[in-house]
Amino acid sequence: MSRWRNSLGKVLHVGWRDFRYTALTPAFLIAVVGVPVLLGLGALVVYPILLSQETSTLEGRVVVIEQEGGFAGILEGILERGIRNEAAEQVAEAFSRLPGGGLAGGPGLGFMNVPTDLELVRSGDPSFLEEAKQGVREERFLAVAMVPGELLQVPPGDPPDDYREPELGLYIANDAPPQHVATLEQLLREAVAESRAVNAGYSYDQIRRVIETPMMEVVRITETGEQGDLLELRIIIPIALMMLLWTIAFTSGNYVLTSTIEEKSNKVMEVLLSAVSPMQLMAGKILGQAAVASLMFVMYGGIAVIGLFTLAMTDLLSLQLLLLSFAYFVIAYFTIATLMAAVGSAVSELRDAQSLMGPAVLVLCLPLVLWIPINNNPSSVFAVVTGFIPPLVPFVMTLRVAASPEPLPAWQILTSLVLGAGTVGVMLWMSARIFRVGVLMQGKPPSPVELLRWIRYR
Amino acid sequence: MSPAITLEGVTKRYGDLTAVDAVDLEVPEGSLCGFLGPNGAGKSTTIRMIMSIIYPDEGRISVMGGSALDRKDDIGYLPEERGLYRKMRVVELLRYVARLKGIDGSVLRARVDDWLDRMELPDVRRKRCQELSKGMQQKIQFIASVIHEPDLVILDEPFSGLDPVNSRLLGRVIGELHGAGRTIIFSTHVLHQAEQICDRVVMIDRGRVVLDDSLAEIRRTFDPRSIRVEASRDGEELLERLRSLEEVDSATLHEDRETIELRIGPGAPGEGGSIPAGILDELGGEARVRSIELRRPTLDDVFVKLVGRSVGEADGAT
Numbered sequence: 001m002s003r004w005r006n007s008l009g010k011v012l013h014v015g016w017r018d019f020r021y022t023a024l025t026p027a028f029l030i031a032v033v034g035v036p037v038l039l040g041l042g043a044l045v046v047y048p049i050l051l052s053q054e055t056s057t058l059e060g061r062v063v064v065i066e067q068e069g070g071f072a073g074i075l076e077g078i079l080e081r082g083i084r085n086e087a088a089e090q091v092a093e094a095f096s097r098l099p100g101g102g103l104a105g106g107p108g109l110g111f112m113n114v115p116t117d118l119e120l121v122r123s124g125d126p127s128f129l130e131e132a133k134q135g136v137r138e139e140r141f142l143a144v145a146m147v148p149g150e151l152l153q154v155p156p157g158d159p160p161d162d163y164r165e166p167e168l169g170l171y172i173a174n175d176a177p178p179q180h181v182a183t184l185e186q187l188l189r190e191a192v193a194e195s196r197a198v199n200a201g202y203s204y205d206q207i208r209r210v211i212e213t214p215m216m217e218v219v220r221i222t223e224t225g226e227q228g229d230l231l232e233l234r235i236i237i238p239i240a241l242m243m244l245l246w247t248i249a250f251t252s253g254n255y256v257l258t259s260t261i262e263e264k265s266n267k268v269m270e271v272l273l274s275a276v277s278p279m280q281l282m283a284g285k286i287l288g289q290a291a292v293a294s295l296m297f298v299m300y301g302g303i304a305v306i307g308l309f310t311l312a313m314t315d316l317l318s319l320q321l322l323l324l325s326f327a328y329f330v331i332a333y334f335t336i337a338t339l340m341a342a343v344g345s346a347v348s349e350l351r352d353a354q355s356l357m358g359p360a361v362l363v364l365c366l367p368l369v370l371w372i373p374i375n376n377n378p379s380s381v382f383a384v385v386t387g388f389i390p391p392l393v394p395f396v397m398t399l400r401v402a403a404s405p406e407p408l409p410a411w412q413i414l415t416s417l418v419l420g421a422g423t424v425g426v427m428l429w430m431s432a433r434i435f436r437v438g439v440l441m442q443g444k445p446p447s448p449v450e451l452l453r454w455i456r457y458r
Numbered sequence: 459m460s461p462a463i464t465l466e467g468v469t470k471r472y473g474d475l476t477a478v479d480a481v482d483l484e485v486p487e488g489s490l491c492g493f494l495g496p497n498g499a500g501k502s503t504t505i506r507m508i509m510s511i512i513y514p515d516e517g518r519i520s521v522m523g524g525s526a527l528d529r530k531d532d533i534g535y536l537p538e539e540r541g542l543y544r545k546m547r548v549v550e551l552l553r554y555v556a557r558l559k560g561i562d563g564s565v566l567r568a569r570v571d572d573w574l575d576r577m578e579l580p581d582v583r584r585k586r587c588q589e590l591s592k593g594m595q596q597k598i599q600f601i602a603s604v605i606h607e608p609d610l611v612i613l614d615e616p617f618s619g620l621d622p623v624n625s626r627l628l629g630r631v632i633g634e635l636h637g638a639g640r641t642i643i644f645s646t647h648v649l650h651q652a653e654q655i656c657d658r659v660v661m662i663d664r665g666r667v668v669l670d671d672s673l674a675e676i677r678r679t680f681d682p683r684s685i686r687v688e689a690s691r692d693g694e695e696l697l698e699r700l701r702s703l704e705e706v707d708s709a710t711l712h713e714d715r716e717t718i719e720l721r722i723g724p725g726a727p728g729e730g731g732s733i734p735a736g737i738l739d740e741l742g743g744e745a746r747v748r749s750i751e752l753r754r755p756t757l758d759d760v761f762v763k764l765v766g767r768s769v770g771e772a773d774g775a776t
Binding site: 006009010013014017021263266267268269270271272273274275276277440 | 509511512527530531533534535537539540541542543544545546554557558559560602
């Protein structure tokens, strides 16, 4: 019992040192804590401010050349009553769908509104076009709109084969801001549509109201009641969760790799091995970085949960999802960390490690490629099968659990957990065998065949 | 006295190279034993196997009655390849290593301070290891290997890289540890260092033990029984008188005509490292003698005698 306690004590000492010299350093605090906090502040404070900033005023003289008359008058009317920005309306609507009206009623969308101060110059002479273009070059005019007469007539419902749709020509300076060009285009299109309605004898305002698509409220029926549909977030949360797992597991696994290589290159390894066994050293390092990984998981996961609480969107998360995510996170971390420990022990330089673990990393990157089909149909045969492939288990299953509208069958979850735990066990055994040989090796990195030989060493 | 370490038929191979070849060895408890031999002789490999850092291909090793793995906390080990956590502070490093060796609590702080004072490093506690000179780093490593006050101390080339002052300091501390009853093994290829502090010597060459005995016994066995006399003026006459003594087997005069080399006969009294009385009497009344030196065998002489080349030549060959 005392021997076991002594052994555990050594493992924990090694782990604490690794945790302390990874997590309690200025570099870690800046990179892992500071940067996300700054990004969060940026998203919550700076970005809305930037969004609410209006763009520069669209001002100047616009030449309208039309043969039939009436178009310029309608355009004038639109300018007087103000342009209707449909894109801005759609974004505002999307924000309004968020619970609580989004972030304080949604960010200001000033950046989508371009204030206008335009003066129209009318001409009925098509030959004035060239002179007007020269005026644009000389900055006397902002733009020239060439409006063919037939453009203002309602297009035929069944056009003949040789029918060529008339086009409105807009001539503008080369350095005009894109938003100014877009605003002018929208103004002119709106004026064309209204002109056609007037020429056909309809009320344009009435037509608009008739064809306007209604807002819609989608309600999901659950076993206990109803909940609002948040389609975009339902798509984002699974991939965000999987990416969180993947990123943290790889970041912490990388710390195991670099600290092992550092101890080898510093020649401190033999000193350590005079006090602890290779197995104790490896276990300590993996546990120390597990604490680092857990800290990151709790921190980032916590920020996400707090965010969902703030937005009153907690119905997107369930206790089962959180617990399973943590279980899969543990499997993901230990799978990658044991791999990194083995590779780190076998090489003396970081660049040698890259080539040695290249194929394994390639396999572990598969979930990043496969997330779309799995997310779209988390219960498909493809998703179920990939969820049982050992190195992919934690990532694919996290994706499936988060993306599935209905709870996954219990047998699938249990099987994946057993497979994941088994993978960790096998990886741990193989890594320990490689580690005890590799930590004292210097020089040329071993080939994969040599690694297999190390595993078989007595 | 029971052996602290026993090796029986221990062999270690690296591919075609046999680094350690069927070594049988016993290191008595409480001895200060030097593992001597040229670079590449197999000293470090033997030590690593004793520490269970690597394992022998054949043979059996017993350390304090068991495996070094079971007695890690009772063993202090200074590896040949020096290494420290460069960014760690000295005090943190020593505490970390001591904790791994089972030392904790209030003892730890006092032990760290005591050892830093003992190794004449009182001002480095808060310094990072990378800020220390190479010699200082080596002394910190030595402290790390003995801070838990182990029963068995194994030091692989402890003097390499140290200046004479620090070498003397380290030699003194090793002597103190030995005086306190610890068993100490250290390896070196600088034989005169071993000669100064060891009481037992194991000579290794090309993976084989060529000599394993106490220093006193080695001196007795390899005693050249020769005396060098330095005359203050022409030594011709003195040479003739010395030749006539029955204790003297042979006498030769060097080219400088002042130095006389006497070979003492095998049956002469005074065996065991003293000058025969008859010779002393003869020289005692001689006013023309500047110095008398009883020549003792150096370990290098012994090595040459055993393997036919000096350690320096062997180092050059590796």
